[in-house]
Amino acid sequence: MTNEELQACLTGEFTNAEVKIGKQYVEILVNAEELHDAAIKLSTEPLLSFDYLFCLTGVDYPEKMQMVYHLESTKHRHTVVLKVNTADRVDPVVDTVSDVWQTAKYHEREVYDLLGVKFNKHTDLRRLFLDDSWGFPLRKDYKDEVRIVER
Amino acid sequence: MSETKEIIISSDKIHTDQYLVNMGPQHPSTHGVLRLLVRLEGEIVHHIQPHVGYIHSGIEKMCESLSYPQVIHLTDRMDYLSAHMNNEAVCLCVENALQVEVPDRVKYIRTIMDELTRLASHQLWWCVMGMDLGALTTFFYGLRDREHILDIFEETCGARMTLNYSVPGGVMFDIHPNFQKRVKEFITEFRKKLPEYDELLTGNVIFQERTNDIGYLSLEDAIAWGVTGPSGRGSGFSCDVRKHNPYSAYPLVQFEEKLDTKGDSFARYRLRIEEMHESLHIIEQLIDNIPEGDYAVKMKGVVKLPEGEFYQRVESARGEFGVYIVSDGKKNPYRVKFRSPGFSNLFALNKMAAGHKIADLVAIMSTLDLVIPDIDR
Numbered sequence: 140m141t142n143e144e145l146q147a148c149l150t151g152e153f154t155n156a157e158v159k160i161g162k163q164y165v166e167i168l169v170n171a172e173e174l175h176d177a178a179i180k181l182s183t184e185p186l187l188s189f190d191y192l193f194c195l196t197g198v199d200y201p202e203k204m205q206m207v208y209h210l211e212s213t214k215h216r217h218t219v220v221l222k223v224n225t226a227d228r229v230d231p232v233v234d235t236v237s238d239v240w241q242t243a244k245y246h247e248r249e250v251y252d253l254l255g256v257k258f259n260k261h262t263d264l265r266r267l268f269l270d271d272s273w274g275f276p277l278r279k280d281y282k283d284e285v286r287i288v289e290r
Numbered sequence: 291m292s293e294t295k296e297i298i299i300s301s302d303k304i305h306t307d308q309y310l311v312n313m314g315p316q317h318p319s320t321h322g323v324l325r326l327l328v329r330l331e332g333e334i335v336h337h338i339q340p341h342v343g344y345i346h347s348g349i350e351k352m353c354e355s356l357s358y359p360q361v362i363h364l365t366d367r368m369d370y371l372s373a374h375m376n377n378e379a380v381c382l383c384v385e386n387a388l389q390v391e392v393p394d395r396v397k398y399i400r401t402i403m404d405e406l407t408r409l410a411s412h413q414l415w416w417c418v419m420g421m422d423l424g425a426l427t428t429f430f431y432g433l434r435d436r437e438h439i440l441d442i443f444e445e446t447c448g449a450r451m452t453l454n455y456s457v458p459g460g461v462m463f464d465i466h467p468n469f470q471k472r473v474k475e476f477i478t479e480f481r482k483k484l485p486e487y488d489e490l491l492t493g494n495v496i497f498q499e500r501t502n503d504i505g506y507l508s509l510e511d512a513i514a515w516g517v518t519g520p521s522g523r524g525s526g527f528s529c530d531v532r533k534h535n536p537y538s539a540y541p542l543v544q545f546e547e548k549l550d551t552k553g554d555s556f557a558r559y560r561l562r563i564e565e566m567h568e569s570l571h572i573i574e575q576l577i578d579n580i581p582e583g584d585y586a587v588k589m590k591g592v593v594k595l596p597e598g599e600f601y602q603r604v605e606s607a608r609g610e611f612g613v614y615i616v617s618d619g620k621k622n623p624y625r626v627k628f629r630s631p632g633f634s635n636l637f638a639l640n641k642m643a644a645g646h647k648i649a650d651l652v653a654i655m656s657t658l659d660l661v662i663p664d665i666d667r
Contacts, residue, residue: 162598163386191513191529194601194612196627207614209601209629213513213527216534220599242516245637253350268343268666276351277625283351 140186140217148186149219153177164209166220174206174223175234181210181221182239188212189219192236195246197254199278204231204256208243225256235261253277307331315344319422319652322662326639326651333647338640346666353626358384358458358593361626365613366452368630369664371411372606374403376628377456379613382537383602384458387595387617394539395583396460398576401539402473403455404604405569409480410439411607412562412569415659419559420491422656423500428491435483438476442469458593460586473577477570487563501555505642505654508553515641516634519609520565521658524558526551531605543575555650558657594621608632608659632664 140148145165149158156177157168169177181189194209208221225231235258237244247258248267255275258264266273274281314325323344329337349368353361362380366373378400385392413436420428440450446466447455455461491497507517512525522529530547532540548564550557595617602613609631616625635658643651 163601192516193518193603193610194614194627194629196614198616198625207599209612209614213529220601240516241511241514242634242637245633249633268346276348 140215142217145217145219152180152184152187161220164218164220166222168222168224171223171225171233175236175239177221178208178236178239181219186215187219188214190214190240192240192242192246195236195243195250197231197250197256197277199228199254201279202228204228204254206233206250206256208236231256232259233257234259237261308336313651315341319655320662321418321660324636324660324662324665328648328651330648333649335643335646335648335651338643338651340636340639342636342662342665344666345663347663349667350626350628353623355622357621358595358623361623362456362458363452363454365628366454367663368628368667369606369608369611369632369661370451371414371661372407372608372611372664373451373453374400374407374455375604375606375611377454378404378538379602379604379611381456381458382604383600383613383615384593384595386602387598387600387615388458388589388593390459390587390589392460392587393583393585394581395585397539398580399461399465399585400456401543402573402576402580403453404538405572406439406442406473407453408607409566409569410436410443411659412566413439415562415607415656416487416491419656420497422652423497425491425494425497428487431483431486431490435480438472438479442472442476445469445472457586457589459589460584462586464585465580470577470580473573477574477577481570484563484566492560492563498556500650500653501559501657503554503556504646504650505555505558505657506553507638507642509551511638511641512553515638517609517638518631518634519605519607519659520561521558521635522609523548524550524561524657525553529610531603531610535603537602537604539576543572545572555654555657562659592621594619595623603629606631608661608664609635628667630664630667632660632662633667636660636665 142160142165146158149167159166181187189210189212191211191213196207198205204225206223211218250256252266252268254277308331311328313328314320315323325341327339349364362377365376365380413432417429417432444450446469447453507525509526512522512527518529526549533547545568548561597619600615604611612629614627615623618624643654
């Protein structure tokens with residue numbers, strides 16, 4: 140599907156979501172409560188069948204913590220960016236999508252480790268790289284005492 | 291992270307006949323500082339829990355305080371065997387964001403460099419693949435041939451591994467006058483050497499026994515775990531970024547995306563050998579046709595990206611490498627995320643190795659071709 144067709148299809152499927160064409164990919168912003176349902180729909184709906192999650196990350200914006208999922212369909216070869224804003228920037232919580240795309244299990248652990256986003260129903264949510272005593276280094280308010288990396 | 295907590299989490303029940311062994315972080319066959327917590331019953335592997343982060347260098351965080359040309363210099367410290375692809379990914383991302391069209395000459399040079407890097411990486415992988423299975427000869431053969439590529443790099447880029455040859459808008463300097471001649475010499479020579487690789491390892495009975503039907507990964511699992519590169523293609527997952535999202539001079543060349551549906555260690559091995567043939571084929575199509583022209587377009591002294599998000603995918607030697615840049619219009623990025631192929635590939639290891647013997651675990655890990663700084667970033 141082209142980006143325009145994909146946008147039309149997604150707008151029809153997801154009535155509560157905001158669908159737009161970004162600089163490269165179609166972007167869909169869903170509510171945090173609807174993330175898991177949206178993930179299942181994106182992966183199982185035959186016209187969409189987004190089965191390959193190639194990038195999962197989070198971004199700490201001044202007002203919000205945003206999770207970003209880059210998805211591709213190996214069948215139709217179209218790409219979508221799924222975004223979700225967490226309700227709280229300081230204590231962000233979203234549902235896990237690791238039951239939909241297995242690779243998310245460790246990518247979510249990385250996001251939890253570096254950004255402090257908690258994932259509901261994740262089977263093994265522990266820090267991945269760092270020790271428990273560390274802060275969340277990719278947050279913008281993180282102070283690096285040893286070697287200052289600041290913007 | 292307390293050790294006891296990990297043990298309780300990683301095994302549902304502690305059986306008296308099962309025990310936990312730490313493989314690594316200092317272990318010759320993990321090729322870097324990686325620790326695998328392996329649950330064994332006798333020689334049989336039941337579960338593998340990889341532990342990473344021993345050499346985490348916080349590159350994504352560091353990028354937030356650096357300018358875009360500086361960011362490029364950090365990318366070849368991640369997957370140092372795919373240095374040029376990583377550099378190129380950031381350059382392409384910046385160029386796309388600024389809508390800069392690079393000269394054809396740059397596209398050709400970059401693509402040749404990509405394929406030379408892929409060859410050098412696969413050669414080193416082949417060296418250690420044999421060595422992991424106890425065949426030391428492969429190590430000398432592979433390094434002997436890799437040396438030629440590194441010499442070519444040295445002559446043109448000034449560096450042998452961390453090239454930093456790509457810059458936003460082009461390449462750092464023009465190719466060395468000897469470049470084309472030496473690349474062509476290398477192709478002729480390496481074409482003769484590749485059958486030796488097959489004689490030494492591919493056709494070897496012991497090698498076949500150790501890799502055939504070992505470490506099976508299904509197509510569904512490969513996609514679900516995001517296993518890309520030759521490792522994913524060994525399971526029939528068509529994931530070659532050069533084919534599906536072509537960049538640089540890849541739309542201009544003829545090459546085949548090699549796929550295998552067997553999904554075992556041997557399939558992953560065979561595909562890398564075949565990829566080397568394909569890489570030679572790609573270089574041959576380009577090397578005599580490098581267009582005349584500038585080797586870079588003039589960029590502004592300070593590179594500022596417009597506000598927004600930019601993503602670039604490239605095919606590194608290990609699989610799909612991605613750069614995700616969030617810009618707020620300043621001279622350094624607001625957030626950078628590197629999607630490294632090794633990270634996703636590593637965590638599918640449990641799927642492949644569970645049920646096999648511990649010696650096979652070494653062979654399976656070798657066919658994944660892991661580079662640890664790529665995982666830890």
